[in-house]
Amino acid sequence: MRVKVISVLEDNYMYLVIDEKTKDAIAVDASVSKRLLEIIKKEGVTLKAILTTHHHLDHCRGNEELARHYPDLQVFGADKRIGALTNKVTHNEELKFGDINVRCLFTPCHTATHMCYFIWEDNCPDAPAVFSGDTLFIGGCGRFFEGTADQMYKNLMQILATLPKETKVFCGHECTVTNLKFALKVEPDNEAVKEKLTWAKARDDEDLPTVPSTLEDEFDYNPFMRITEESVQKFTGQTDPVEVMAALRTMKDNFKKPKETLPAPVRLALEWGLFRP
Template sequence: MKVKVISVLDDNYMYLIIEEHTKDAIAVDASVSKKLLDIVRKEDANLKAILTTHHHLDHSRGNADLVQRFPDLPVYGADDRIGGLTHKVVHNQVLKFGGINVRCLFTPCHTTGHMCFYMWEDGCCDAPALFSGDALFVGGCGQFFEGTAEQMYKNLLETLSSLPPDTKVFCGHEYTVRNLKFALKVEPDNEHVKEKLAWAKARDEDDIPTVPSSLEEEFLYNPFMRVREEAVQKFTGKTDPVEVMRVLRKEKDDFKKPKDRLPIPALLAYQLGLLNQSLPEQK
């Protein structure tokens, strides 16, 4: 299967997954409908479904417009707050779109209804793919807006860690450089962090996405996946992995906060303004 990485807004990613034999396609986190449809046309693909990781507007705002344009287009997700939702899914539910299989993995914390999507294609030797939304990032994890450290520990160290190590990770935002700078603060002697940060900085300077990573790689440099490691525990002053997760998240939230950072309600309003500007005029 072919994965198109689509940059939108300030630092978001949405994705188009195409079964190359049939040209059937699934979109993940269709926040900007016009740009998604442009890519669908360019790829000569047939859009069959929308998968939405969570209800935040920068991941779901395009759903309503897409459903209005294509009334039979199904929208899958786990939260009733997702715009345009037509099919509510549950943990471990498997969806099938032609040769592409999707296992829904419930990962509540960033939001109470957050769902990751694990995909593989029948008869394909490519590594499987995980669309992790705002649960797992390259080098980091999402903020605990509606959940707890216990939930994020289960998400990362139990649910997602049970997947094959070569699983490619396609996350919801381009936060890699910022995340790895924090990872270096946590583990200043970790050579994997240093190498990945240098690589990510070079990609960032050339405006090239840093996705995908792999689960195997995340265990080498992502502090939130390394809460059982002695060096990470030493940084937090805790040994219980859940407590390590809790302290890490607080430290990350306070890490080099921009002085002009907007509060969350204002930030969401700003994103909505950007999204509305991206939508075509309705006649």
């Protein structure tokens, strides 16, 4: 199993999970069909399915065009608002594509029907992967648009945290530098945060992705997965884990954002896939 990381739009990620034996592939969050078709052709693979984490257009806009291109394409997700949806999945449902296995993990909060996908390959020593959409980011988590702090606590600490610690994390957006700047504000003495931020800045300067991380790493520097740590609780002024989660999210929402760097026409062109960054 090989994961192809595809940068699209302003900061989104699509992924192509490739079975090296069969040359079949699964796409995750197919937002820009034109770009994905280019990668599919270059890799010489056949697209068999799409796994969609949630219904936001920057994660599923390409589904319908891809379904027209591949009439037998299966599109999996948990929300009827997902374009070209063929298979509605539920929590802990397992799918199989050759030697590639997928476990669907229901993680409502960013949206009410958000799904993460845990993927592993039979008889393969490589680490498994979780495609976390807008639930878990490197160094952060998604906004609570349609859910609560209690839900995000359960998502991160009772669902994702139970996966093998070596699991690779492939998230939906490139926002690592901003997340880690906030993490450093939360824990200014955390050496893991400092080291990861320095690394992420260097990657960002070279226009390189910071994905994947691992779940084990996230416990070292992601404040939203460190809510039981005394230093994080002291920063929020809370001790109950759910209240810590809620306080962190409010503080992160109000954290100073970097200035917009792309002119409006360029952002629009990227959004519609007219050209790629």
